[in-house]
Amino acid sequence: MTWLGYEFTATEYGRFAKDCETLAxxxxxxxxxxxFxxxxxxWLVSDVDMALFARLSGWKK
Incomplete structure (x- = not known):
């Protein structure tokens, strides 16, 4: 199972966090x-993570 192309493992979560840092x-x-x-x-890493979650969850302003 994947989310945004990342596997659900500690290593992949680290890669996701690093990518969020680059985006921030x-x-x-x-x-x-x-x-926010x-x-x-x-921007903080957590803000990018939150923005991705909100967008993919269909949250609207």
Missing amino acids: ETLTEQGIENP PGRPKK
Whole structure:
């Protein structure tokens, strides 16, 4: 079983976290502000994870 192309293993979770870190760094470097209330303008790994979960779950603004 996979989620977003990642297997459900500790190694793959590490790869997913690293990819989220890369996305967070890229969003921040591109000047895209973090839209989550109460968060700093810079993106955190957890914010990318949360945004992916929300989007894939069909959550709307």
